[in-house]
Amino acid sequence: MIAGLASSLPTTLTAGLQRQGVPHAIAHQIGTLPPVSSLFAAVLGVNPVQHLLASAHALASLPAASQHVLTGREFFPNLISAPFHQGLTVVFAVATGLSVLAALASLLRGSRAAAPAGTAAGTATATAARAEALTRPAGADPSPRQETA
Secondary structure, three states, X not given: OHHHHHHHHHHHHHHHHHHOOOOHHHHHHHHOOXXXXXXXXXXXXXXXXXXXXXXXXXOOOOOHHHHHHHHOOOHHHHHHXXXXXXXXXXXXXXXXXXXXXXXXXXXXXXXXXXXXXXHHHHHHHHHHHHHHHHHOXXXXXXXXXXXXX
């Protein structure tokens, strides 16, 4: 996900901020922040643009209409939707490739050998022994005892 975001988010974020009148240097600085922060903000439903522009003292210098757009509820989600989609594409492509690789490894492993005939009784005896061991009190002698009359 991060690889997909990192490939397109910086240019998308920088261009989107510049379209709203943010100076190139500040837009570039915000656009080059790690994509993890943008992903985290998106998951939390937060628009980090207001905080980032305010800390750079750029928000107050913008026209009121640009301030409203940048701090609104639609700018940041719409801006990151295409890079987020690209990140999901990378994630699903890798998952598909790994699934195919696992299927091929499973095919190359071959089939399991069938259990030899007559092992069902041995399996039943082993299952009964395990059940007895689970129900035995702690510290009890595991050897069977003969009751004398």
